[in-house]
Amino acid sequence: MLLTLTTTHQPATDLGFLLHKHPERVLERELPFGRAVVFYPEATEGTCTAALLLEVDPVALSRHTRAGEGAPLEPYVNDRPYAAGSFLAVALRDAFGTAMTGRSKDRPELADTPIPLVAELPCVAARGPADLPARLFGPLGYTVDAEPIPLDPLFPEWGERPYIRLRVSGTALLRELLTHLYVLLPVLDGRKHYYLGEAEVDKLLRHGAGWLETHPERDLITGRFLRFRELVRQAEAAFGPDPAEVEETPSEPRPRLHDARLDRVAEVLEASGAARVLDLGCGEGKLLRRLIPVPQFRELVGVDVSDRALEIAAEKLHLRERPELAGRVRLLHGSLAYRDSRLRGFGAAALVEVIEHLEPHRLNALTAHVFGDAQPRTVVVTTPNREYNTVFGEDAGLRHADHRFEWTRTEFRAWADAAGAEYGYTVRYEDVGDVHPEYGPVTQMAVFERKVGGV
The missing domain is CATH 3.30.1610.20 (Hen1, N-terminal domain)
Structure with missing residues (x-):
């Protein structure tokens, strides 16, 4: 083509x-x-x-x-x-x-x-x-x-x-x-050609900013771009009411899953008491943006394999315009598939929707480097629950074209329990977002706590 x-x-x-x-x-x-x-x-x-x-x-x-x-x-x-x-x-x-x-x-x-x-x-x-x-x-x-x-x-x-x-x-x-x-x-x-998940809502809002809000075919575009009712509702809540319509009492929109997930991870990191935090696979810095206003966090480091993502993160965090962040917020280019001495000595680390982007054969290396070498006292990991995909209208397949795998609840817990046992962490689990009575949560989260030592 x-x-x-x-x-x-x-x-x-x-x-x-x-x-x-x-x-x-x-x-x-x-x-x-x-x-x-x-x-x-x-x-x-x-x-x-x-x-x-x-x-x-x-x-x-x-x-x-x-x-x-x-x-x-x-x-x-x-x-x-x-x-x-x-x-x-x-x-x-x-x-x-x-x-x-x-x-x-x-x-x-x-x-x-x-x-x-x-x-x-x-x-x-x-x-x-x-x-x-x-x-x-x-x-x-x-x-x-x-x-x-x-x-x-x-x-x-x-x-x-x-x-x-x-x-x-x-x-x-x-x-x-x-x-x-x-x-x-x-x-x-x-x-x-790929699975439609909540990431598509963020994509549509980002690239539709400035023109889609007032487009006369906004509903048609949103419906065909996202397809599934739940995703369309999330986009509509973000856009607000149609300018051509008058609503007497607009309802309070539900928080989008993407925001709810980042908000919950930020809460767990703050509750950990850590002063130095790693955002592993930080992308465009959305989690860091939530952590910066918290005085408890004296040092925040975002790591990503994409140079372009780090450039966008620096722009959105306004690092150049805010010299007071120079000694407190850093962005590092790096891959979690390799040992990195710069990541040692931190009190907490987050991997938010990161592990599913790695090839399965690279996952053991990530596990060893994060839990065995970097050894933060607290590690928060979120990942999609594959069982919930049925709710979106798909019987099989991955939520995003860049995902290399997605785990069921049993598979996720098997990996987390094994990693905790091998590297000396206790693990607890939380549900994030909507929870289906049969298929479980849309997002699953594990919180690892190191049994001894810490920073």
Whole structure:
């Protein structure tokens, strides 16, 4: 599948500075479902076109198809390698993630300037009414050209497939166009290739900020992006009431699972009495943001394997603007799969939705390095409860494409009990979020306490 981005803003080759991809180089990226390539078929002063080509591996797809999904041949014969949808959206975020933030070191003023842009996709999955592309992109100020693709050009009477040639054009900020494509391509498709969990709500709110709240098709976008009623309710609670509707007594929204989980972990860390705390797999710093206002925490250290995540964390925590945090909050680049002497001597550590992102064969190393080498007095671990996935409408599969495994309650406790016994920790368990009478909590949490010593 292919996406091209073209500008005639002069000099047009400045598009390379905005996309952070040099026009004279070819970038190749391996993804869990295939290979993405970024290249420039045209790069002149007058016109510059950047292309994102995605080759999806159908064999790999068949191996990861969930039980009971689709018709008998669906895992092997489908449109996923050819029609743009959620796969292309993931590849777009991976290839142009920095551009989507609107940052450009070499052309900062251009990043904040609307320029003429054209996005073209030769084959897009568009399951819905014929006017759906115009209803989605039109209110955002774009000119939309959607040409249906016939089932067979030689036999037009056979009708059309649910695919279109899509061209979206207008004068806009590049970051806005990329964000709109990232959100709306899966909405057009209506069939995401990965498990939908509460992380999708955060993703929609983050990338929909500033435009989705007032979009006339907000309900349609939210419903097709998230699909499941519980996730849609979480998003609606965050958006607040529809501006077009008047509610006499708006109800108090329930806290989102993501927030409830971080809030509970922060409470446990504070109750531990620790003064020095590690956030292992800190991501964008959401837990650290909750810990910073607590005077008890004299030193807070976030660790993540992603440089980009650490950059975002530093921005959101305003570390540069707050010199008083310089000696108290640190962000470290590192992998939990390797021993790291910088992590020793802390009173507490948290691994919030981290372990499931590791390959299973790396888990023993993480366990040894955290509990056996770093040895914080208190360790808090949260992870999805696989049994609860049925409540979301899936009989099998993982909640997120980046998860390498998910544990049942029995499996999680077996790992935690074994780790505690081997490294001298007692373990207690808590349920976080909604609890189903049969399937248990949506999130399971273990709190490890070292039996002797401590900091």
